[in-house]
Amino acid sequence: MRAAVVREVREHERRVALVPELVGRLTGAGLEVVVEPGAGEWAFHPDDQYVAAGAEVSPSDVLESADVVLSVQPLEPDRIARLKPGAVTISFLPVSSELDVVRAARDAGVTALSVELVPRISRAQSMDALTSQALVGGYRAVLIAAERLPRFFPLSMTAAGTVPPAQVLVLGAGVAGLQAIATAKRLGAKVEAYDVRAASAEEVRSLGARFVELDLPSLEGAGGYAREMTEERAQLQRDRLAPHVSSADVLITTAAVPGRQAPLLVERAALEAMKPGSVVVDLAAESGGNVEGSVPGEEIRVGQTLLWGGRNVPSQLPVHASRLYAANVVNLTLLMTAEGEITVDLSDEIIDGACVTHEGAVRHEATRELLGGDG
Amino acid sequence: MRAAVVREVREHERRVALVPELVGRLTGAGLEVVVEPGAGEWAFHPDDQYVAAGAEVSPSDVLESADVVLSVQPLEPDRIARLKPGAVTISFLPVSSELDVVRAARDAGVTALSVELVPRISRAQSMDALTSQALVGGYRAVLIAAERLPRFFPLSMTAAGTVPPAQVLVLGAGVAGLQAIATAKRLGAKVEAYDVRAASAEEVRSLGARFVELDLPSLEGAGGYAREMTEERAQLQRDRLAPHVSSADVLITTAAVPGRQAPLLVERAALEAMKPGSVVVDLAAESGGNVEGSVPGEEIRVGQTLLWGGRNVPSQLPVHASRLYAANVVNLTLLMTAEGEITVDLSDEIIDGACVTHEGAVRHEATRELLGGDG
The missing domain is CATH 3.40.50.720 (NAD(P)-binding Rossmann-like Domain)
Structure with a gap:
């Protein structure tokens, strides 16, 4: 045949x-x-x-x-x-x-x-093609960010002084998120990560990253995916994530609910509070975006932050x-x-x-x- | 004052x-x-x-x-x-x-x-600003290459099989070259490097990279810089480097002689023999280029290879x-x-x-x- x-x-x-x-x-x-x-x-x-x-x-x-x-x-x-x-x-x-x-x-x-x-x-x-392609997306998200960040990722000790490592925040610790964490750690960044599934904390920590605790009741979905949540709880989550976003040099968002709109995790005000020159990579841009204002396939400025919206990111590798x-x-x-x-x-x-x-x-x-x- | x-x-x-x-x-x-x-x-x-x-x-x-x-x-x-x-x-x-x-x-x-x-x-x-800025250039060269390569840098073991690490060749093992080696190693690539100064072999090896031996008489310059060499010897060097170039996924060149034209290390034929999708970053493009055809500030195709010519690379970070x-x-x-x-x-x-x-x-x-x- x-x-x-x-x-x-x-x-x-x-x-x-x-x-x-x-x-x-x-x-x-x-x-x-x-x-x-x-x-x-x-x-x-x-x-x-x-x-x-x-x-x-x-x-x-x-x-x-x-x-x-x-x-x-x-x-x-x-x-x-x-x-x-x-x-x-x-x-x-x-x-x-x-x-x-x-x-x-x-x-x-x-x-x-x-x-x-x-x-x-x-x-x-x-x-499992969702997993294999998410691996690619998570890896690539970090390279996109590192290439656009006006700072080093690693701590650099030089004769002209020491520069601190970049602070990377990863939202969503599924396959793409974990791969992003691992890649950012490889490059020497200081990484913290958040996922609605409290069970992902151990995986995050095993990669040497800090797990962000928001003190919200956890949501565990079927099949390893996160489930949707109420709008009230979603707003509380955004509000509590905001200070973590604004202290990051790089934000990578990977939160997706298969077949549905991606959850909005970061509002414009939080981006605007980031350090000048910060870079945001929204891997969920095609399914509505985890970050307010992200556009699939486009790189836009929000205040002094660069917001990169993913479009068929695996295809880029x-x-x-x-x-x-x-x-x-x-x-x-x-x-x-x-x-x-x-x-x-x-x-x-x-x-x-x-x-x-x-x-x-x-x-x-x-x-x-x-x-x-x-x- | x-x-x-x-x-x-x-x-x-x-x-x-x-x-x-x-x-x-x-x-x-x-x-x-x-x-x-x-x-x-x-x-x-x-x-x-x-x-x-x-x-x-x-x-x-x-x-x-x-x-x-x-x-x-x-x-x-x-x-x-x-x-x-x-x-x-x-x-x-x-x-x-x-x-x-x-x-x-x-x-x-x-x-x-x-x-x-x-x-x-x-x-x-x-x-020493030459050193501090060369550090930046060497780091950035790797990010440029990794972001443009259609492959992973690290070995990736997945449920869908294992993909091998990228092969990176760094020419010139001064400050920029050593930083490029270190960054490519961080990202998980397999790295080899060459320098006309045989003394750099130990530094290359200490970063976990392989030092390429061309069996040419070594040249040691004053002040840590490489000196110029005869054209005949330069051609022999290019010829012996060519097979290393063509087996690399990524080539990063950093060889500079302060105040003079950069040495031509790689000819067009060697680029054309690289695997389709390979990426070349010529940090010396502004001073004449280590790679034939490189243009400062431009990304051009040579056969199926992407050739990126650096222009004020430190300024990009x-x-x-x-x-x-x-x-x-x-x-x-x-x-x-x-x-x-x-x-x-x-x-x-x-x-x-x-x-x-x-x-x-x-x-x-x-x-x-x-x-x-x-x-």
Whole structure:
């Protein structure tokens, strides 16, 4: 059976769903691999690397004959319509914002798997693209900040005197936040971090950072994610975070609630109270922002503070973001592959959890509700 | 007596020669400190910080009454002409490219001290602005590279597999190079480094990096700087460096010979052989470049490699570059200050070494030669 790798067409997407290094894992399982010309171009993988790794790079339509299609962004509805009934797509598929894609997959009889919906169980860790890409985002957030800060990150002892380390505050201590903490510590900054989940305090401390205690009742969510909170409590949280924000040289925010608006954690007044030249990186800018006024993909001034809003941040480190994402989708593909044949086994909780559409129906309940009468 | 701090006017200069934190060291020695409005603006020090620290911020001419003038870049000839005879200027003063400034200082009877000429002796370490600014440049070079590299710097062990660390090659293991090595190591890269001075091997190794041996006869220069070499030997060096360059993800070049053209260490062919997405930072771009084709202040593509040419790199970290530079010039000023009086004591080898003009004459011999009959 054939696995197809598409060239991403959405703006700002530089990743590719399969890297040459991992082609052999699919061919070794008996699958043919066909790649659209230029698929890896923005991730610095020219076509000849795929050919050398055992894939075919085909200028003709790779979709019509595909049994499984690997992509980063969801396929456009018109491309889904060209797939065989029963073909499988594996990609990011944020269902609430991609209902057209869901309808197209349902109508084409395509099995659409969303990597966002892969359950967070230990057997699925190697398929967890949210985690792998959050690692990239957290790392990159620190580099963005360090490159823009007019100060050193590390304590510097020189013959001309000692300069103190930068103070970094990380809000949200999930995968991206922990990676940001670790990277900022590597660079020698003094780091403190906050998360609504009190349980994250130990992880924060194990990285050598200080955990900020706001003396609010804790919220523990399902599946390792934070749950939403009341507006009153949210305001109290913002107010108590404000002094920590204003004493930081660098603020990195990473708080996200999957499928929902990101919580507002920092108001404009707190940014304006930061030291001149401070840098704020809002990794949640695309989902509404943790910081008031952040704009995805833009760098703006708020008072004397630079506010950088993230937009597809993993795509900005395309070689390794692609490498990790490719491992995730290869592992998910191989879970469905035996002796060169792909079978969608809905009795496997990973496949069941990730499955949005199958055999002409929308299986994912929340998506069905979003579609209403059309589901 | 009065120390004046000017607002820098040269393009791309964001530093300031005195920071509020160090005002007290001058006033404590009995000097009045007067600051041009907006002098610290680009280094994130507003005027009120200087006032709070005990300086006067004066909208009228700060030069006419100044006994010592602190600046980063040399004062323009027309500003030097406004100084009192006997006034002292302390700044960078690259004599070979600033002969107009030298003439103006001589003609005005001004004592012009060049921080580049401060002798590299241990008593003068705290006044060594070349060192303090090179520290900034070396640190920043790594951040520039890491922010632009499409890969992680550190080894990353994840559930989706392990990605190897970035390979960083540093050419020139002086102050900037050693700082670049240390910063790249902090970020988790695998680092190798080369310098024509074999003696630097131990310093390189002490930072955990590999020293590249090219099996060329070593060159040891005076004052800790590398000397020039024959063209034949230079070509051999480039040829033997080429395979190290092409296997690196990041190349940082820092090789400079003060007052001369920087040595060409890397030819275009070696850049083109680098992995797609590699990043090259040439800190020597302003003095001719260590890398063929580098342009100061520009980011260009050579094949699939990004080549970043430095232009006033310390100025890109203006808070701490200013802080360290200010300590250097304050220390130099205080060396000349007793009981609130400034005296130029040419029997002190630091003052003698740094002195370009004094009492209407050009004292610095190499500069006198450059001026020819006009010296």
